[in-house]
Amino acid sequence: MDTRTALATSPADQSAVAVEHAVFTSIPSPMDSGGYRLVAGTRGLSPAERQEITRCAPSHGSLCDGETGAAGLASFPLESGRHCLLLACNAEEEHTGRGGCRVHTHVLVLTMEQFARFGHDPWRVANAAREMLGDNLLTKTEGNLEPLELSLGVALEGWPTRNETQQAALLLDGLLAERQTLLADIPLAEDLIRLALTGLPANLRSALSLSSGIKFTPKRAFQFVLLRNATSNEIELIAQNHGYAIVDAVDSGSHVAPAYGTWCDLAATRWQAGRLPELDALALRLDTAAPRRADRRC
Amino acid sequence: MPITANSQTECLICGTRNADQNTVCKECAAPLALVHEAIAQKREPRIVSLIGDSNAGKTVYLGFLLDMLSQRADNFEAVPRGAYSVDLQQMVISHMAYRMFPPKTPMESNEWKWAYYQVGKRARHTKWFDLVMPDMAGEAIAAEIANPRTFQVIESLLAQSAGLLLLVDAALAANGSAQPDFFGLKMLSYIDALYSGKRNRKIDMPIAIVLTKADYVPACFDDPRRFAEANLNRLWNMCESRFSKVEFFACSVVGSLAYATREGEDYVVPVPLHTALRGVLEPFEWTLGQL
Numbered sequence: 197m198d199t200r201t202a203l204a205t206s207p208a209d210q211s212a213v214a215v216e217h218a219v220f221t222s223i224p225s226p227m228d229s230g231g232y233r234l235v236a237g238t239r240g241l242s243p244a245e246r247q248e249i250t251r252c253a254p255s256h257g258s259l260c261d262g263e264t265g266a267a268g269l270a271s272f273p274l275e276s277g278r279h280c281l282l283l284a285c286n287a288e289e290e291h292t293g294r295g296g297c298r299v300h301t302h303v304l305v306l307t308m309e310q311f312a313r314f315g316h317d318p319w320r321v322a323n324a325a326r327e328m329l330g331d332n333l334l335t336k337t338e339g340n341l342e343p344l345e346l347s348l349g350v351a352l353e354g355w356p357t358r359n360e361t362q363q364a365a366l367l368l369d370g371l372l373a374e375r376q377t378l379l380a381d382i383p384l385a386e387d388l389i390r391l392a393l394t395g396l397p398a399n400l401r402s403a404l405s406l407s408s409g410i411k412f413t414p415k416r417a418f419q420f421v422l423l424r425n426a427t428s429n430e431i432e433l434i435a436q437n438h439g440y441a442i443v444d445a446v447d448s449g450s451h452v453a454p455a456y457g458t459w460c461d462l463a464a465t466r467w468q469a470g471r472l473p474e475l476d477a478l479a480l481r482l483d484t485a486a487p488r489r490a491d492r493r494c
Numbered sequence: 495m496p497i498t499a500n501s502q503t504e505c506l507i508c509g510t511r512n513a514d515q516n517t518v519c520k521e522c523a524a525p526l527a528l529v530h531e532a533i534a535q536k537r538e539p540r541i542v543s544l545i546g547d548s549n550a551g552k553t554v555y556l557g558f559l560l561d562m563l564s565q566r567a568d569n570f571e572a573v574p575r576g577a578y579s580v581d582l583q584q585m586v587i588s589h590m591a592y593r594m595f596p597p598k599t600p601m602e603s604n605e606w607k608w609a610y611y612q613v614g615k616r617a618r619h620t621k622w623f624d625l626v627m628p629d630m631a632g633e634a635i636a637a638e639i640a641n642p643r644t645f646q647v648i649e650s651l652l653a654q655s656a657g658l659l660l661l662v663d664a665a666l667a668a669n670g671s672a673q674p675d676f677f678g679l680k681m682l683s684y685i686d687a688l689y690s691g692k693r694n695r696k697i698d699m700p701i702a703i704v705l706t707k708a709d710y711v712p713a714c715f716d717d718p719r720r721f722a723e724a725n726l727n728r729l730w731n732m733c734e735s736r737f738s739k740v741e742f743f744a745c746s747v748v749g750s751l752a753y754a755t756r757e758g759e760d761y762v763v764p765v766p767l768h769t770a771l772r773g774v775l776e777p778f779e780w781t782l783g784q785l
Contacts, residue, residue, distance in 0.1 A: 222633075229673055231548030231633035232601055247641045255601035255633065292549050293763035294598045413602035414523055437516045 213313060214343040216240040216305040217325075220253040220282075222298050224291045232256065232299070236338035241305060245276050251415050253301050254284050258411045260424040264288065264297055268409030269386075271318035272418055273402065279311040280304070281318055283325060284410060302329060304344065308402055313348055315476065316401035319390055321346065360388060361467040365460040368392040370441065371400065371420070372456045372487050378412075378421045380431050380444040385422045394475050395463035397482040414438070459487035503529050506539070506626075508650045522647035523604035528626060531575045531610060539610065539624035540785060541654050542778075546661030547677040548632030551706040553596050554747050555661060556629050557586020558774050560609055568775055571620070575610040582607035582629050593765050599631040603647050606630055613782070623782060636677070639684040653688055657700045657781040664744065665710035667725040678703070678729035686736050696738040700784035702777035703733070709746035715773070718742040741780050745773035 218237030224230040232255040234246055241249075252270065259268045263286065270282040281304040286297035304325055306314075314320045324346040367388055370377045379385045386408050393401060405418035412421055412434050421440065423431070435442050454460055466475040502511040505519035506528045518525050532539055546552045560583040563572035574580050585607070589596040599606065607629045614622040630648060638648040652658075660681060667674040682701075689697045705721060708714040714721040722742045723730045733740040749770030753762050 226671075229548040229632065229636060229677065231631075231636065233633060233637065243641065247644050250637050250641075250644055255631070256598040257600055257605075258602060289759070289761055289763075290598060291761060292598060293761060294595045296597055411602070413604045414519075414521055415602065417520075433517060437512075437518055437520050 212345045212347045213306070213310045214345050215310060216278075217341060217344045218246070218249065218303040218305075219338070219341075220249065220301040220303055221287070222256070222290055222292075230291065234303075236341050237303075238341050238343050240343065242276060245274055245278070245280075245305060248274055248276075249280060249282075249303050249305075252280075253282055253303065254299050254410050254416075256290060256299060257296050258299060258413075259284060259286055260409050260411060260426070262286070262296065266297075266409070268407065269318060269322055270405075270407040270410055270416060270418065271321075272405035272407075274305070277308065279306045279308060279402070281306070281321055281325075282407075282410075283322055304346075311402060312398065314346075315393075315480075316398065316404070317390060317393055318406070319386060324348070360384065361391070361464045364388045364391040364467065365464040366443075366454070367420075368395045368463055369454045369456050369460045371396050371404065372459070374400070374419065376417070376419055376421075376438065376440045378423060378431065378434055378440040378442050380423050380426055380442060382422070382443060389420060389422070391467060391472075392463075394467075394472050395459070395479050397484050397486060398480045399484045401480075412438075456487045505529065506532060507654070508647055518604065522650065523602075523606070524628070524647070525576070525578055525608050525610075527576045527578065528608070528610055532624070535612075535624060537624065539626050540656040541626045541651060542657045542659065542781060543651055543655040544627055544629065544659045544661065545635055545652075545681060546632060546704075546706075547636060547663065547674065550632060550661040550663045550674075551747070552632065552661050553582070553599055553629050554586055554590070555659075555704065555706060555745065555774065556609070556627060557583050557590075557596065558747055558769075558771055559778055560611065560627075561587055562771070562775055563611065563613060563778075566616075568779070569616045570775070570779075571614055571616050573612040575612060575624070578607075579609045579611060582609055590766055590769055593767060595764065595766060599629055601631045601634045601637070601645075603630075603634070603645065615779075615782075623785065635681070639680050642684070642687075649688065652685060655699065656785050657702070658685070659702050659704055659777055659781060661704045661706050662726060662729070663707055664705035664714050664721065664725075665707035667705075668711040668714070668721075675726045675728045678726060679732050682729065682732045682736065686732075696736055698738045700739040700781050701733070701737055701741075702781045703729070703740060703742045704773075704777045705742065705744045707746060707748075708744035708773065709748060709770070711744075714744040715746075718744045739784055741777070743773055743777040743780070745777065747771055747774065 216238045218234050220234050222232045223235050259266050267285040274280050282301050284301040287300040290298045406420035407418050408422035417438055434440055503526050504511055507524040508522040510519055510521035544552050544556050563570050586596050609627045611625050613625050614620040634645045637644045662674045662678050705714050719742045748766045749768040752765040752767055754765050755762050
């Protein structure tokens with residue numbers, strides 16, 4: 197069986213889950229000043245969640261790419277205990293005419309149980325949401341929305357080739373060690389992270405915060421930050437002010453002594469053999485300390 | 495807040511302790527050069543905050559104000575404390591020179607431009623002020639006043655401010671929109687709560703209410719107070735009830751405006767054809783006089 201299909205079709209895939217969602221963008225309105233804010237949302241979002249989302253959601257010019265259609269993603273646990281996904285993209289020109297695109301962010305809020313049913317893989321949730329939402333972007337304030345039904349059977353795409361497993365193993369080590377890591381202009385960075393996720397115990401997967409294609413800000417100081425088009429000065433400042441380990445085209449991070457070498461080597465051999473479902477299932481059953489124990493035994 | 499040299503640098507705005515090598519605060523993204531400069535000056539800077547709704551004209555106003563000060567308008571002298579302080583001024587002037595409004599300020603505080611100037615009016619015994627003026631996003635201010643502590647940096651800034659410039663879109667108000675009035679009312683109510691002392695004592699922080707885009711409303715220049723009382727009555731009443739040092743000013747930056755559209759697109763882009771500064775310095779001068 198193809199590994200992608202194997203991961204995507206578990207018994208739970210027969211059903212769908214209804215999740216809370218909202219839209220954060222800048223839309224003109226006669227009722228307020230029309231800047232960036234939550235313009236629509238389901239009733240199930242608490243005021244504290246709305247506040248946290250407003251703090252983290254990308255606003256004007258906050259995607260790494262400036263052109264229309266560029267996209268970004270962020271995934272992080274909320275203080276309420278639920279999990280939040282921000283699916284951002286550049287829409288048409290912003291309505292005040294001061295240049296730049298309107299950033300349209302679809303916000304998904306899942307319970308931890310719902311997120312677990314997607315294997316704690318934010319890209320899998322994103323694929324399911326995109327299948328439901330299509331290319332429809334909100335252009336006027338909608339007020340209350342109905343919960344969004346996400347299918348659990350959406351197939352995953354774009355797994356990295358076997359050659360990249362060594363780099364994925366380095367990322368897995370960073371994930372296990374909970375190192376704050378910034379990946380700058382790494383080809384297939386999202387796919388490498390997805391691959392690394394399959395070797396991560398469930399507890400760490402659910403607690404993982406990351407962003408991809410969205411500019412860095414202290415309010416989005418997530419564990420993994422995937423940046424594109426950032427200048428070396430910007431990257432240096434983030435590393436200096438926020439203590440991130442940098443992985444880029446020059447420095448693959450291979451000089452960092454792995455803390456979980458045995459477990460990461462095991463994961464790499466499974467990836468190379470195409471045995472992702474096996475590794476994924478095994479990792480999900482492990483507690484957080486298990487990869488460390490594997491190293492101690494060796 | 496005491497200004498002392500330390501192995502860790504305490505942010506002047508939010509009080510977060512930062513490693514010495516940090517250049518901006520890891521929490522609120524305020525430049526830590528503010529602290530280093532304050533230590534060198536051996537005096538605490540005074541913060542004058544510029545607040546207003548989204549699209550009220552904060553960035554353009556602040557950019558031109560700083561430019562006028564550094565060009566010694568009305569005998570003022572202004573020395574930027576660090577090159578980062580000049581960024582906003584340069585960005586505004588460069589855009590306007592190319593007949594474009596500067597880009598929208600993002601809500602993310604690390605994208606805000608901070609200006610730290612030593613300002614004084616040239617005289618026999620010049621009295622110098624160290625002024626910190628950040629250019630905040632209107633949406634962030636709106637989110638903070640709607641749900642306090644959404645952007646704690648704004649609360650910290652306002653709590654430490656020695657004076658305020660509240661920008662209100664006069665053109666929108668004159669056009670019958672209640673939005674500028676309600677925003678102003680909410681803003682002052684937020685400040686009232688922040689400085690919540692005795693209810694029977696008015697807050698004596700100087701607040702200059704700047705009626706922007708007044709070129710659309712010539713009457714506003716004739717009598718800004720009357721304009722505010724008639725068109726921003728809720729805000730006016732709040733000022734009367736709770737604040738003892740408030741003044742109203744009309745202000746305009748753009749001389750003439752054109753509107754352009756691209757073929758096949760239905761949005762309109764305003765094009766500032768030339769600038770004609772009016773009433774930019776007065777609110778600042780008044781606020782400084784009250785400190």
